[in-house]
Amino acid sequence: MKTLKILKIGGNIIDDEAALTQFLFNFSKISGPKILVHGGGKLATKLAQQMLVEVNMIDGRRITDQDTLDIITMVYAGKINKNIVANLQANNCNSVGFSGADGNSVISEKRPIKEVDFGFVGDVIQVNTSTLELLLNNNITPIFCAITHDENGQLLNTNADTIASELAIEFTKKFKTELYYCFEINGVLENINDENSVIENINTTTYKTLIDQGIIVDGMLPKLNNCFHAISNKVTKVCIGKPDMLFKTNTVYTTIQE
Amino acid sequence: MKTLKILKIGGNIIDDEAALTQFLFNFSKISGPKILVHGGGKLATKLAQQMLVEVNMIDGRRITDQDTLDIITMVYAGKINKNIVANLQANNCNSVGFSGADGNSVISEKRPIKEVDFGFVGDVIQVNTSTLELLLNNNITPIFCAITHDENGQLLNTNADTIASELAIEFTKKFKTELYYCFEINGVLENINDENSVIENINTTTYKTLIDQGIIVDGMLPKLNNCFHAISNKVTKVCIGKPDMLFKTNTVYTTIQE
Numbered sequence: 054m055k056t057l058k059i060l061k062i063g064g065n066i067i068d069d070e071a072a073l074t075q076f077l078f079n080f081s082k083i084s085g086p087k088i089l090v091h092g093g094g095k096l097a098t099k100l101a102q103q104m105l106v107e108v109n110m111i112d113g114r115r116i117t118d119q120d121t122l123d124i125i126t127m128v129y130a131g132k133i134n135k136n137i138v139a140n141l142q143a144n145n146c147n148s149v150g151f152s153g154a155d156g157n158s159v160i161s162e163k164r165p166i167k168e169v170d171f172g173f174v175g176d177v178i179q180v181n182t183s184t185l186e187l188l189l190n191n192n193i194t195p196i197f198c199a200i201t202h203d204e205n206g207q208l209l210n211t212n213a214d215t216i217a218s219e220l221a222i223e224f225t226k227k228f229k230t231e232l233y234y235c236f237e238i239n240g241v242l243e244n245i246n247d248e249n250s251v252i253e254n255i256n257t258t259t260y261k262t263l264i265d266q267g268i269i270v271d272g273m274l275p276k277l278n279n280c281f282h283a284i285s286n287k288v289t290k291v292c293i294g295k296p297d298m299l300f301k302t303n304t305v306y307t308t309i310q311e
Numbered sequence: 312m313k314t315l316k317i318l319k320i321g322g323n324i325i326d327d328e329a330a331l332t333q334f335l336f337n338f339s340k341i342s343g344p345k346i347l348v349h350g351g352g353k354l355a356t357k358l359a360q361q362m363l364v365e366v367n368m369i370d371g372r373r374i375t376d377q378d379t380l381d382i383i384t385m386v387y388a389g390k391i392n393k394n395i396v397a398n399l400q401a402n403n404c405n406s407v408g409f410s411g412a413d414g415n416s417v418i419s420e421k422r423p424i425k426e427v428d429f430g431f432v433g434d435v436i437q438v439n440t441s442t443l444e445l446l447l448n449n450n451i452t453p454i455f456c457a458i459t460h461d462e463n464g465q466l467l468n469t470n471a472d473t474i475a476s477e478l479a480i481e482f483t484k485k486f487k488t489e490l491y492y493c494f495e496i497n498g499v500l501e502n503i504n505d506e507n508s509v510i511e512n513i514n515t516t517t518y519k520t521l522i523d524q525g526i527i528v529d530g531m532l533p534k535l536n537n538c539f540h541a542i543s544n545k546v547t548k549v550c551i552g553k554p555d556m557l558f559k560t561n562t563v564y565t566t567i568q569e
Contacts, residue, residue, distance in 0.1 A: 102384075104361045123390055127358075129407075131389025132381055135458065135466055139412040143464035147415050149442065150388075154397040155407040157452065184407065184451055191445055193414065200393065206401035303364055 056289075057086045057189065057228035060299070061217035064094030065237040067133060076235075077137065079300045086189040086228065088220060089148075090197040091137065092213040097121075097128045106303055117172040117210040125210050126152075129198040143215055148194040151275040153177075153201030154208060155248025156184025160218060161201040161209050165276035175201045177216065180223035218279040218288075225287040232283050232291045234276060240294040240307030241277070243268060249305075251294075256310040257281065313446065314547075315344045317487035318557070319475035322352030322493040325391060336491070337558040339402035346478060348455040349395060350471040355379075355386040358370065375430040375468040383468050384410075387456040395454055402486065405451040410432065411435075411459030412466060413501075414442025417474055419459040419467050433459045433467025438481035476537040477545075483545040488542050490549045491557055491558040492534060498552040498565030499535070501526060507563075509552075514541065514568040538567040 060080065066072050080089060101108050101124050109116035134150040141148040150196065153175075159247065160296075161175025180244025185195050197220070199213035221232040243250040255263065260277065263269045269277060276293070285293045292298055310311025318338065320335070324330050338347060359366050365416050367374035375383065392408040399406040411417025411433075421435030443453050455478070457471035472492065479490040499521075501508040513521065518535065521527045527535060543551045550556055552564025 100362075103363075104358075126393050127385035129389070130393045131385035131387070134413055135384050135388045135410050136464075138410070139460040139466050140464045142412055142460060142462060147408070149407065149417055150412075151407070152393050152396070154393055156399055157400050161569035183507070184405070184449075186443060187449055187451075188442075191442075193442060193445075202400060203398040204400060206394075206398045206409055208397050259494075294477050 054227075054229045055086060055089070057224050057230045058219055058233065058299075059088045059090065059221045059224070059230060060233045060235055061090040061092075061213055063088050063213070063236045066296070067094035068089060068096070073137075074140065075201060077140045077294065078144055081141055081146035082132075083299070088185070088195050088197065089137070090199070090213050090217040090220070091129075091133060092199055093125065093129045093133065096133065097125050098164050100124050100128055100190045106184075111169050114171065114174075115210070116170070117174050119173070122173040122208060122210060126208055127198055130200055134196060134198045135198065141194065141196070146194055147192065148196050149188060151185070151195045151197045152208070153171060153211065153216070157181050157184055157204070159201045159211070159219065160204050161211050162203060163207070163209060173207070173209050175203065175211045176236070177201065177211060177219045179301050180219050182220075182227065185220075203293075212275070214276050214279045218283040221283050222286040222289045229289050232280075232281070232288050234291075234293045235296040235298075236293070237294065239305055241269065241273065249303045252307055253305060254308050254310055277309070284309045312485075312487045313344060314555075315346070315482050315487060315488045316341060316491065317346045317348065317475055317479045317482070318349040318491045318493055318554075319350075319471055319513045320554070321350045321471070324493065324554070325349060325352035326354070331395075332398065334554050335398045336402055337554065339399055339404035341557070346443070346447075346455060348457070348471050348475040348478070349387075349391060349393070350457055350516060351383065351387045351391065355383050355390065358382050358386055369427050372429065372432075373427075373468070375432050377431070379467060380431040380466060384458055384466055388458055392454060392456045399452065399454070404452055406454050407446060409443070409453045409455045410466070411469065411474070414415065415439050415462070416443055417459045417469070417477065418462050419469050420461060421465070421467060431465070431467050433461065433469045435459065435477045437478050440478075440481050440485065444485060470533070472534050472537045476541040479541050479546045480544040483547075487547050490538075490546050492538065492549075493553045493554040493556075494551070496553065497563055499527065499531065509563045510565055511563060512566050512568055520558050535567070542567045542569050
């Protein structure tokens, strides 16, 4: 089985032109099948402000009304995705931009309304790898934005970390898959104020302890839940850290273990 | 050789939700390989107004500064393209959205500055069909927006009619290609005020006469130039009219002949 590398990059890389350019240069040099999943960064919020569309966040999550969905679709699938693809082509990395609607590759369902109506937010229910596989087998790299669809014509806003983990899990049927969450810090930190306090390995048992101790909180929780979901579903390797973990030797980062 | 149908739809269909839904339903039923090329409609102008970006037109052509290029990329490749793809998936037509950067499929060069600096406008210099062909041969339909790239990481705004004709011409090496320009009228009209005055056939000779007589003017000129460029470069069939020309019998439309 060939190895498939799935990398997810977040807003901090997207928002920093020099960092993104450097990342894409390095990404283009990765040999073998690879997929990039990208989030959105601050551009969507900036555009919403310019368009006078109110940004509603509940518990750090964006409420996606129709205007917000349009903005996200324009920014993620349009501006960010196409500029990444054009940049990769300039680096001789043949790529094709994807949302979950393209190739019917990621199907989600609108999140049911409970205490909060998140609007057009989709939870992944199915991943179809056939179109992606066709491209990967022909040395073409899919570039995913965090938009999915419900198969009835409705686009939905979906968490990019989740798209990355669900793709990784489904691809275990065809590849040895490795999942890399790239962000601005070296990994999961024992002390949030100390970049050198990276916890190099976390497993299910130590994860619970770290939560109990209040070391893993806020946005790290859903990210790590995605990691453990992947590692417990046959994904070979799951890592969190700076992109350097893939491109430089002797870097420290967090590896997730069952 | 198989027949490849390339359809181009313009702003009038894009801007009319009911017309677009009907068109996509019909389009999804076309059997055999097909490609859709879409323009942008009024959405880009509307967004520019919301974002307080000035719209500059010279001789009916949009001047594309950086802000305008961002808007076009967001609207064409984001909102319009992804909603079309999601709609087609709902009609069981497996499709993937494309700009010219995706699959490195349409390469253009920034238009040289003469009397007018059109900004980030690209003239097509090369079409690569390999990624598109891979999809077509696997029953997947490429959906093209009117954005290209220069292979150096720069996206460029390119006329959708031209993208359609250049794709049609390049694909003659692999398919018997047919090119359909779909818009809101029945074809080229002898009298612009009479929907029933469709000129059913135009060839190079009658084209010159029609221009001399002032019957073909304005926006029809570049459209017809694209048509004659295609028909004189081995495209099998080039037609202009309402989408009905493809989906209904006994409709009247204009066919271009050498």
